[in-house]
Structure formats: structure tokens, C-alpha cells
Amino acid sequence: MRRFAAWRLLLHDRSTTAGSVLGVVAIIFLVGQQLAVLFGLFSLMSALVDHSGADIWVVTRDTRDVNSTGSLPVRYVDRLSGLPDIEWVEPLVSGGGSFKRADGKFQPVQIIGLARPRMAGGPWRFAAGGLNALFDYDGGTVDKLDLKVLGYPDLSQVVEVNGRRLRINALTRGIRGFSGTLLFTNEDKAREITGTPRTRCSNILVKVKPGRSIAGVIGQIRAILPEAEPIAAPELARNTRLFYVTDTGIGSSFGFSTLIGALVGVVIIMLTMYTTVLNHQRDYAVLRALGARRHDILVIVLFQSLFVGLIGILIGFLLMAGFLAGVRDTRLPAYMPLWLPPIHAAATLLLCVLGSLLAIRRANRIEPASAFR
Amino acid sequence: MSSLAGSAVLKLDGIVRDFSDGRVTRRVLNRTTLEIMSGEFTVIAGPSGSGKTTLLTIMGLVLKPTEGKILVGGKDVAKYSDDELARTRLARIGFVFQTAGLIPALSALDNILIPRAIQGARVTRELRSRARELLKRFGLEDYAGAMPQQLSTGQQQRIAIARALLGDPPLLLCDEPTSALDVESGKTVLDTLKDLSRETSRGVVMVTHDPRVFPYADRLIKVENGSVVYDTRSSPQGGIQK
Numbered sequence: 001m002r003r004f005a006a007w008r009l010l011l012h013d014r015s016t017t018a019g020s021v022l023g024v025v026a027i028i029f030l031v032g033q034q035l036a037v038l039f040g041l042f043s044l045m046s047a048l049v050d051h052s053g054a055d056i057w058v059v060t061r062d063t064r065d066v067n068s069t070g071s072l073p074v075r076y077v078d079r080l081s082g083l084p085d086i087e088w089v090e091p092l093v094s095g096g097g098s099f100k101r102a103d104g105k106f107q108p109v110q111i112i113g114l115a116r117p118r119m120a121g122g123p124w125r126f127a128a129g130g131l132n133a134l135f136d137y138d139g140g141t142v143d144k145l146d147l148k149v150l151g152y153p154d155l156s157q158v159v160e161v162n163g164r165r166l167r168i169n170a171l172t173r174g175i176r177g178f179s180g181t182l183l184f185t186n187e188d189k190a191r192e193i194t195g196t197p198r199t200r201c202s203n204i205l206v207k208v209k210p211g212r213s214i215a216g217v218i219g220q221i222r223a224i225l226p227e228a229e230p231i232a233a234p235e236l237a238r239n240t241r242l243f244y245v246t247d248t249g250i251g252s253s254f255g256f257s258t259l260i261g262a263l264v265g266v267v268i269i270m271l272t273m274y275t276t277v278l279n280h281q282r283d284y285a286v287l288r289a290l291g292a293r294r295h296d297i298l299v300i301v302l303f304q305s306l307f308v309g310l311i312g313i314l315i316g317f318l319l320m321a322g323f324l325a326g327v328r329d330t331r332l333p334a335y336m337p338l339w340l341p342p343i344h345a346a347a348t349l350l351l352c353v354l355g356s357l358l359a360i361r362r363a364n365r366i367e368p369a370s371a372f373r
Numbered sequence: 374m375s376s377l378a379g380s381a382v383l384k385l386d387g388i389v390r391d392f393s394d395g396r397v398t399r400r401v402l403n404r405t406t407l408e409i410m411s412g413e414f415t416v417i418a419g420p421s422g423s424g425k426t427t428l429l430t431i432m433g434l435v436l437k438p439t440e441g442k443i444l445v446g447g448k449d450v451a452k453y454s455d456d457e458l459a460r461t462r463l464a465r466i467g468f469v470f471q472t473a474g475l476i477p478a479l480s481a482l483d484n485i486l487i488p489r490a491i492q493g494a495r496v497t498r499e500l501r502s503r504a505r506e507l508l509k510r511f512g513l514e515d516y517a518g519a520m521p522q523q524l525s526t527g528q529q530q531r532i533a534i535a536r537a538l539l540g541d542p543p544l545l546l547c548d549e550p551t552s553a554l555d556v557e558s559g560k561t562v563l564d565t566l567k568d569l570s571r572e573t574s575r576g577v578v579m580v581t582h583d584p585r586v587f588p589y590a591d592r593l594i595k596v597e598n599g600s601v602v603y604d605t606r607s608s609p610q611g612g613i614q615k
Contacts, residue, residue, distance in 0.1 A: 005483075282474070288459070291492065293459045
């Protein structure tokens with residue numbers, strides 16, 4: 001009956017209840033949208049590592065994120081190939097480039113050059129064409145989402161990057177780097193465009209044989225290549241995300257806007273829940289006089305905040321689903337991992353209860369004697 | 374004592390109640406001693422500010438006295454905790470307020486039921502059936518689903534009386550229940566309260582300053598400046614005896 005009374009009181013005060021629900025929706029949507037974009041950016045930051053298929057990345061010692069270009073001797077590839085626990089080793093050549101658009105303007109791109117025939121670290125999702133496109137000496141890919149910034153080049157069109165020829169043989173789908181447009185090509189073409197000598201490469205990708213210890217192989221690599229830094233792929237992905245979050249201001253920016261979103265929601269909930277209690281002061285006083293304990297009134301207010309929370313969470317996540325569907329296949333990175341919504345919902349419900357503390361405090365002070373005034 | 378009166382359902386012994394605003398302390402009730410008997414319709418009268426509502430709220434265990442004892446069922450409840458007082462109120466006292474005090478968000482039937490379930494108890498089929506019987510008794514059986522704002526003030530007050538009676542309390546306390554009603558509705562409510570006082574083992578106390586209520590009283594208590602000025606009972610012939 002307390003639950004029923006709480007529900008009926010909420011329905012009776014439709015406008016203030018709508019205000020409280022709006023507060024919860026604000027938390028779910030504003031905070032959820034910020035988190036989705038942050039996780040979208042996370043996926044861009046470490047996309048190359050996450051999809052490389054390699055267990056270990058060998059990078060230069062000072063490397064803090066995967067998107068910074070290092071320089072390692074190619075002979076390391078041969079030295080690593082001799083280790084018994086390694087299945088394959090591939091060099092990766094990367095560097096900056098300037099893509100000349102049809103209108104004569106230039107667009108900065110990041111060139112990723114992959115070694116034949118495995119093309120490890122290569123594109124993993126195509127809108128047109130496939131990995132074979134990179135076997136052609138001039139062959140390369142651009143992403144469908146980047147067509148606009150690249151001036152809508154056609155498939156099979158020959159374009160100029162750093163003054164060198166490149167034929168767009170395939171279109172990738174939703175593969176973008178944190179620093180912008182990724183342009184995949186073969187190792188030779190990448191060397192030609194970026195001016196990387198044949199004796200150097202940016203990173204080395206290592207695949208460990210099944211059943212062998214990745215940590216053990218990392219130890220072996222350290223022993224024979226003390227000038228390089230072998231890092232397990234998940235660790236490099238983590239380091240990359242951490243670097244961007246802590247060193248670029250992204251973390252504080254998203255943290256601040258997330259906090260503001262949560263704060264706006266809590267303030268709205270706080271004020272509207274308080275108003276609801278004020279509106280029903282006499283009702284609560286009558287109930288107290290009739291035999292309700294303080295605790296019973298608090299249970300009613302708490303149920304109200306939970307009801308408001310659950311309705312707001314439902315509406316908020318419906319809006320979030322609309323947002324995620326709307327930005328799908330656009331340049332705005334947004335991604336919500338499956339584990340996030342339950343945590344977000346639970347945290348919001350907690351904020352909702354916190355938001356109702358002021359109302360609970362007011363309800364707790366209602367004296368039954370006031371029913372007689 | 375009138376021939377209709379039974380045993381004491383509540384006893385106040387030397388009740389003092391002070392109110393303080395932090396600087397000045399004002400004594401609103403001054404060493405009041407009273408017994409409320411079952412089967413008796415007691416009217417407490419007095420001008421505004423005389424302390425009659427304070428007396429009623431102390432009888433109703435809603436306000437704690439500064440000094441004195443409140444005996445309910447032979448036990449002094451004056452020092453009970455808030456929760457114990459709430460439980461005692463729920464079990465032994467029914468209230469009818471000046472305005473009906475119905476919860477506007479609840480239907481007439483739910484308003485009658487809510488005090489019984491407010492401490493978390495389930496609303497049983499028997500309880501619901503008893504609530505419907507009370508509605509029928511007060512001629513409101515067709516209004517079970519009506520919201521308070523759809524009812525007249527007289528109907529609302531009868532719902533409030535039904536609410537007070539659902540737990541079958543030995544004591545019914547009424548705070549000027551007819552003051553907001555027209556003459557006809559007021560008469561209906563007074564007749565109802567009088568009938569209720571005739572039922573065995575129930576005492577009815579009504580606070581009022583309306584002299585039209587006095588003829589209904591089995592016992593009339595006059596309060597002025599926080600003290601009982603007189604406490605009289607009607608004779609079997611209908612006159613008031615001092």
C-alpha cells in the first residue's frame with residue numbers, strides 16, 4: 001500500500017513528477033552521451049592495436065601511444081623470426097601524409113603501410129573492395145566516412161598523397177584513427193609516400209604461437225632487442241587510451257561535462273522531489289496522525305524517487321538508443337559497451353535517491369500535530 | 374456519569390503542555406486531569422486559543438505533554454517513543470479532522486484503507502470488504518472509486534469517519550468536523566458521531582466552539598486559558614448536570 005500510495009501521489013502531481021523524471025533523463029542522456037562519445041574515442045585511439053591480430057607490438061622505447069610514429073631497424077624483424085615461440089613477425093610502416101583533393105586543397109592523413117602477404121594490422125571492415133586491393137603497388141584504401149573531407153574521390157581513382165600516386169582500390173567502413181583519416185596501403189607504397197628508408201619501420205607486429213606465453217616471448221624479445229620495447233597488444237591499447245585521457249585534456253573535459261550532466265540532473269531531481277513533499281505536507285501529517293511512523297513516510301518518498309528513477313532511466317535509455325542509432329556510420333564516434341548501461345542505470349538510481357535526500361529530510365520533519373492546524 | 378458511560382478508554386493525569394519559541398515559554402494546558410469513558414459522546418468546547426485542540430492532540434498521542442501521564446489501557450504512554458505512539462494510535466485511536474484530510478491522490482476506498490496498510494501490512498480481502506461495508510453504512514457505496522475532489526465536503530467527512538472506524542478503535546477523536554459543513558451535512562455528521570458513541574466500548578470526543586453541537590453531548594467540558602472550567606454530564610432526562 002505504501003508503494004501504491006507513493007505511485008498514486010506521483011501520478012497526482014504530474015507536472016512535478018515530469019520535472020523529476022526530466023532530471024533522471026538528463027542524467028541518463030547527458031552523461032550517457034558523453035560516455036558513449038568517450039568510449040567511441042577510446043575505440044578510435046587504440047583501433048589499430050585492437051584489430052591488428054598481433055599479440056605483441058614492438059615499439060621504440062619512448063613510445064607512449066600507438067599513434068605516434070617510431071623508427072626501428074627492419075633487421076629486427078629477421079632477428080625475431082628466429083625465436084621458436086613466434087608464429088609470425090611483420091613490420092608496419094606509418095607516417096603522416098597530405099592528401100590532395102580534387103579541388104586542389106590538401107587534407108592531412110595517416111598512412112599505414114602493411115607487409116605482404118599477411119597485411120597484418122590492416123583494415124578489417126570494408127564498404128567496397130577488400131584486402132586484395134592493397135596488393136596492387138599503388139593500391140590503397142580510404143574510409144567511407146572520410147569521403148567528404150577527401151573531396152569525394154571515386155573508387156579506382158588515382159589520387160596524390162605527398163605528391164605520390166595512390167589508387168583508391170577499396171573503401172573501408174567505420175575505420176578511423178584518433179588523429180583523423182587513416183589511409184591503408186602496402187609497405188612499399190607507404191615507404192614511398194612517407195619517405196621511410198627500406199632499412200627502417202615504425203613498429204613490428206608479433207604473433208605468438210598458440211599455447212605459448214606472451215609474457216615469456218616479451219622477455220625473450222627484451223633479451224635480444226634491448227633498444228626496443230615489446231608490449232602486449234592489450235597493454236599498448238590501454239597505455240594509448242590512458243595517454244590521451246591524461247595528457248591531452250580529453251579526460252578532464254569529458255569528466256567535467258559528465259559531472260555537469262549528473263549535477264544538473266541531481267539538482268532538478270532535488271528541487272522537484274522537494275516540491276512534491278512540500279505539496280503533500282498535510283497529507284503526510286494526516287498519515288502520521290493516523291498511525292504512520294516517520295519511517296513509513298520515508299519509505300513512501302523513497303519509493304517515489306525509485307519510481308521516478310526507473311521511469312527516467314527507461315526514457316533516457318530509449319533516447320540514448322536513438323542517439324546511438326542516429327550517429328551510427330557518421331564521423332561522430334559513439335560506442336556504448338554492454339557492461340556500461342547497467343552501471344550507468346545503477347549509478348543514476350543512486351543519484352536519484354541522493355537527489356531525494358533533501359525531500360526525505362523535509363518529510364522527516366513533518367509532525368503529525370500539523371494535521372490539526 | 375451518564376448511565377450510558379462504560380469504562381475509561383483514556384485517562385489524562387496532571388497534563389501540562391508548554392510551548393516555547395526559544396525566548397518565551399507559554400503554558401497552553403495547566404494540570405489537566407480527565408477520563409474519557411466508552412459509550413459517551415464528549416464535547417470539549419472553548420474559545421479559540423483556549424487549549425482545546427492541544428488537549429485533543431495530547432489525547433490522540435500526537436503531541437507529547439510537558440508533564441503528566443496519559444493512561445491508555447492502564448499503561449502510561451506519555452514517555453513512549455514516536456514509533457510506539459504511532460503503533461498505539463493506529464491500534465486504539467481514530468481521528469476525524471476539521472477538513473476531512475483525505476489524500477487527494479487516493480480513491481475513497483483507498484483513503485479508508487490506507488491507515489491500516491501504512492505500516493507495511495497487506496490489505497486483506499476481509500479488510501477491503503469491511504471498508505466497503507463502512508461505505509455502505511454511510512450511504513457511499515457507489516463512491517468507492519471516486520476521488521475526494523469528486524465528493525461533497527459532507528461526503529468527504531463521512532469517508533473520513535469511515536477511515537477512522539476501519540480499525541474499530543475504542544476512542545474516536547474529532548477536531549471540529551462540522552465547521553466546514555453546511556447545516557444539513559453537519560447534522561448528518563453529528564447524528565453519525567452520536568450513534569457511534571452509543572456503540573459499546575467506544576468513546577467519542579469532539580472539539581468545537583459551535584454551541585449548536587452541545588445538545589448532542591453526553592458530557593460537555595469547557596476549557597479556557599488551558600484549564601477545565603467545568604466538566605458536566607447530561608441527565609437521563611436530557612439536561613446538563615454540573
